[in-house]
Each structure stands twice: as C-alpha cells, then as structure tokens.
Amino acid sequence: MASTLALLILCTAMFPNSSQAAVRAYMGTWDLDGDGSNEMAYNLGQHLEIQSLSGLSFTYKIGASWGLNQVTDTDGDGVTDLVSLAVDGGKQGVKVLHHKTHNLRFYQVLGSPSIGLYKDTPGVDLDGIPGSELIIKKQNLLIVIHDRDASMYQYNLGADNWGIHSISIADFNAEPGKEILVKRPTGVTVILDRVKTGTNM
Numbered sequence: 001m002a003s004t005l006a007l008l009i010l011c012t013a014m015f016p017n018s019s020q021a022a023v024r025a026y027m028g029t030w031d032l033d034g035d036g037s038n039e040m041a042y043n044l045g046q047h048l049e050i051q052s053l054s055g056l057s058f059t060y061k062i063g064a065s066w067g068l069n070q071v072t073d074t075d076g077d078g079v080t081d082l083v084s085l086a087v088d089g090g091k092q093g094v095k096v097l098h099h100k101t102h103n104l105r106f107y108q109v110l111g112s113p114s115i116g117l118y119k120d121t122p123g124v125d126l127d128g129i130p131g132s133e134l135i136i137k138k139q140n141l142l143i144v145i146h147d148r149d150a151s152m153y154q155y156n157l158g159a160d161n162w163g164i165h166s167i168s169i170a171d172f173n174a175e176p177g178k179e180i181l182v183k184r185p186t187g188v189t190v191i192l193d194r195v196k197t198g199t200n201m
C-alpha cells in the first residue's frame with residue numbers, strides 16, 4: 001500500500017500535466033488546411049494536436065474521452081475534416097474539427113444513453129450537396145448531421161431494435177445523394193434524407 005502511494009506521488013511530480021505530458025500518440029497524416037501539404041495529427045489525451053512540417057502546431061480540446069471516427073470533408077469546402085465521437089464536460093456528441101479555419105464544432109446529443117456514430121470511408125453524401133453527412137444512433141432515434149449548415153435532423157424509428165451496425169448506405173434512385181438503410185428484425189427502414197422521409201419496408 002505504501003509503495004503504491006509513493007509511486008502515485010512520484011508520477012504526479014514528474015508529470016504535473018499528466019494527461020498532456022504522458023501521451024502524444026501519432027494518429028495520422030492528412031492535408032487538413034488545404035495548402036497541398038500534409039499535417040500530422042496527435043492524440044494528447046483530452047486534446048488533439050495538429051502540427052505542420054514547419055513545426056507550427058495548434059491544439060484543440062476534444063474531450064475527457066473521445067475517438068477519431070472519420071476523416072472526411074463534412075462541410076463541403078474541399079478540405080478534409082476530423083470527426084470524433086466525444087464526451088466533453090459530461091456531454092456526449094460529435095466533434096468536427098475544421099483545422100483550416102481553426103473551428104471546432106460540437107454537436108451535442110442530450111441524454112444519458114450512449115450513442116453510436118456510423119463510420120464510412122471516404123464519407124457519405126445523403127443530399128447531393130458537397131460535404132459528408134454524419135449519422136448517429138441514439139436508442140430509437142437516427143440523427144443526421146449536415147455540417148455544411150450545422151443542422152441536425154432526427155428520425156424516430158419507433159423502436160430500439162437496431163444498432164449502429166444495422167446501418168448501410170445504398171443508392172435507390174436517380175436523385176442526388178444516397179439513401180440510408182436500417183436493417184430491422186423484420187424488414188428494413190429506408191431513409192431519404194434529401195427529402196426528409198423514412199419508410200418501413
């Protein structure tokens with residue numbers, strides 16, 4: 001017991017900002033400001049750091065717990081954005097980092113049940129307008145984020161008998177954008193986000 005306590009005190013003394021000083025995990029390399037050369041991304045615990053090859057770096061607070069979910073252009077400006085599922089300040093949701101403009105958006109999903117975030121590479125376009133849409137599951141709700149205009153739209157699927165892995169993307173018609181398929185125990189629900197409709201089939 002005494003030795004454990006001593007070790008904890010020592011660690012605290014060595015790493016006064018332990019969450020930042022102890023962890024600096026390389027995440028990947030992408031052009032995140034659209035200048036044609038890549039930046040490096042690091043996970044610093046609660047923060048995410050973007051560093052250019054010139055050494056310039058910016059740090060963003062993502063949350064107490066978070067995970068990178070997608071690397072895609074969500075607002076349609078042609079520059080790659082970083083999408084994370086995060087809990088920050090006790091609130092859960094999706095953080096979208098637009099490093100080019102140093103703009104970090106937090107789409108909060110209220111309530112305690114944990115949420116899921118659909119993952120797709122290189123992203124999903126549901127409305128035919130440049131920019132990937134983001135798809136969240138929370139119990140019986142499917143929520144679509146349009147980062148282009150920072151809006152969220154929710155579909156009530158009636159029952160919580162599906163999961164984030166029940167979701168797939170397909171193109172059913174000649175209209176711009178793709179459709180969301182949610183596999184249910186009996187049948188599927190098809191969501192046409194472009195016209196904001198959901199149909200059980």
Ligand SMILES: [Ca+2]
Pocket residue numbers: 030031032033034035036037038039
């Ligand atoms: Ca760049």
Ligand SMILES: [Ca+2]
Pocket residue numbers: 072073074075076077078079080081098
């Ligand atoms: Ca973008």
Ligand SMILES: [Ca+2]
Pocket residue numbers: 124125126127128129130131132133
């Ligand atoms: Ca779109």
